[in-house]
Amino acid sequence: MDEVQVQLKAALAHHQAGELDQAATIYQHVLDTNARQWEARYYLGTLQLQRGDLDQSIRTFLQVVQLQPELPDVHNNLGVAYHAAGKWQEAGQSFEQAIRLNPHYERAYFNLGSLFESRGVFSEAVKCYQKAHDLSPGNLDTHQKLADALKSAGEWARAEDIYRELLVAKPGDFDLSMKLAYVLVLQRQYQEAIMLYESMLKISPDHYQILVSLSYVYEAVGNIDAAIEAAERSIQVAPTQPEGYNNLGNAFKLKHDLENASENFRKAISLRPDFAMAEFNLATTRMLQGNLQDGWRGYERRTDIAASPQQQYPGPQWQGEPLTGKSICLWCEQGFGDTLLFLRFAIELKKRGAARVLVLCQPELAALLKQVPEIDQILKAGDPQPECDYQCALLSVPFYLETSLETIPAAVPFLQPPADRQQYWASLLSDLPGAKVGLNWCGNPDFPKNELRSIPLESFLPLGKREDIQLISLQQVSGLEQIEALQNEWNLWQPGPEYQADTGDFSETAALIQNLDLVITADTAVAHLAGSLGVPVWILLSRLPEWRWLLERKDSPWYPTARLFRQSVLGDWEPVIQAVQTELEQTLRSN
CATH class of the missing domain: 3.40.50 (Rossmann fold)
Structure with missing residues (x-):
């Protein structure tokens, strides 16, 4: 072994032992003797990267690239240094060059995935982590990073599968269990998420994040008492953290205790003055009470809590200026x-x-x-x-x-369907006997708390057995699968393919609704469509409705032709359907 290799061996021993000053001294001594000794320069660049001397590390690696341009390790480490320095484009180019030189370079794929992940380009991060995992299937860290990127990319089912696999290899791992519970919540698999959180809570009874998450899930399924209990426990554990107060406010809101709800939202904001979610929740609570003017400003925070970034459009933002001639x-x-x-x-x-x-x-x-x-x-x-x-x-x-x-500008109608489509449905419906009553039962399943606002179709069976009305399905896209199981049990007329039920077409829905005597609907877009058309519409509301429907009122300041039927007990639609049936009998009798 020649003298240089002896010196490099000694330097590497110091380096691996964490004795960086001694290692740096030897590396520099070798380079003073031979400036083209690329190994010493490469190890020195790695040491500088470890120390956080990023600019010097980048310069050193670039010198190595000039000496040995075909070494993939150099390009990979140069990419790591660029990434740490916030030079995203240069980092990506370095990782890609390392992969070109070695298409099986697992670590370069991993680092490129990390770069994409840090930039929020999760779909590309998934591809890189997947490739790294394929090259090294036994690397659990890479597999977890793949699951994390999938979670961020919205591929929750795939992320769930990987977290479950990892938990087989690492049973009881807290971090993995939390991530699994989170993707279960995102997919609205609430009961399993509750079971997982509760099992973790037995091991860590005072864990703040578990308690906060648990209170959120209990509130999402409408278990008010459990949501309040979990939120109050989270506040006891961490009284200076705002999330517990925000969750407690949501639980009180579900209970219709709006004063306590508002008090907790204000407490959350006092602890975190820029807490967008709490500001939005306080605003919609005020609006639910009918105080729109005090709520609009906080309602503007909706864009700060949205899953997707706010869109930007050209031109000055309008803020109430006169628009005459503009x-x-x-x-x-x-x-x-x-x-x-x-x-x-x-x-x-x-x-x-x-x-x-x-x-x-x-x-x-x-x-x-x-x-x-x-x-x-x-x-x-x-x-x-x-x-x-x-x-x-x-x-x-x-x-x-x-x-x-x-x-509120409440004059209706302010929508009008195309005349030819309106006439088409008028002709088609003229052959049907009885009063024409449109029925809509299910909203967009991606809507928050859709489970609480949508109504099982079978709940409407009592209405469909009346001989003096003809129920007409207004359902489009979601909820259609419920029809087949009940098609022989009642009188529900389904429009033909021209209605485009599978894909949805609001012009067709509007034209059909315009020819109905009444629309009965859950709190979905159909409620707003019927109200905008000026057609009589009965809207069936969850115990905790959207702010626009207020509380207690049977009418709506938004739609003069709307009548509201409200749950008394969260999740119990039977009394609501009975009230609708009673009112329907009276209405038909008076006509």
Whole structure:
């Protein structure tokens, strides 16, 4: 062994022992003797990276690349240094070069995945971690990183499968158990998540995060007492942490104890002044009480708690300035029901003098909204953006108009389906006997707490056995699978393929509804559609409704033709259906 190799061996021994100063001295001595000794320079760059001397490490690795451009390890470590220094593009290029030189370089794939993950490009991170795992299947850390990236990419079922596999190899692992419970919650597998959290709580009874998560899940399934108990325990464990108070506020809100709910939301905000979720919850609690003006500002925090980033549109933000002679583009967000509910404010801006009102809406609503005369242009995602004097989120308009319960623009109808489709359904329905009653029972399954607002179709069986009415299915996309099991038990008429039930078409739904005597619906977009059309609509509401339906009232300030039927006990729809049946008998008798 020559003298240089002896010195490198001694330096590496110091390096591996954590004696970095001694190792650096020897590496530098070798380089002073021979500046082209790439091994010493490579190890020195690695040492500098360990010390956090990133700029010097990058310079050193670049020197090694000049000497040995075909070494994949050098490019990989250079990528690590670039990543640590926040130089994302250079890091990616270095990792990719390492992989080009060695297509089986597991660590370079792992590091490239880590780079994508840190930048929020989770789909690409998944690909890299998957490749790294394929190259080294026994590496549990890589497998867990793959599961984490899948979780962040929204591929929760795949992440769940991997967490379960990892827990077989590492039974009882706390971190893995927490992650498994989390993806179960995301998939609304609430009961298994509760069981998992409760089992973990037996081992760690004062674990704050478990208690906070447990209170959230209990509130999601409507177990008010358990949600309150878990939230109060989390506050006892960590009285200066805001999440427990926020969860306790949600549980009290579910109990209709709105004063205690508001008090806890305010406490959460006092502990974390920029707590968007608590501000939003406090705002919607005020709005549920009918105090819209005090709620609109906090309602603006909805974009800060959304799963997807807020969209940006060109042009100055409208904040209530006069619009006479001006153009404004209003962009829609959240669900179809929100767009239909707030569409009245686009019409209101036109009535207040806006020269041009443009609405960027969901593609499923575009054809119907084109029928609104006050809207000058309907846009869909991907359409060229016309220049406008202002832009604003549609749901933010009432904030700037300082809308109260008394000033809601409530004139209906403000929607009109295409005349030819309306006439088509009129002709088709004319052959059916009895009063024509539309039925909608299920909302979008991705909607938060959809389980609490949607109603099993079989709950409506008593209505379908009446001979003086013809029930007509208005259901589209979700909930259709419930029809087949009941098709021989009652009188439920299903529109043909032109209704596009499998894919959804709001123009067809509107045209059909326009020809009905009554619509009976859960709290879905159909409720807003029927109300916007000015058709009589009976809306069946969960014990804790959305803020727009308020509490106690049987009518709605948003829709003059709406009547509200409310649960007394969360999850119990039978008394609500009985109330609907009684009212239906009286209505038919009076007609």
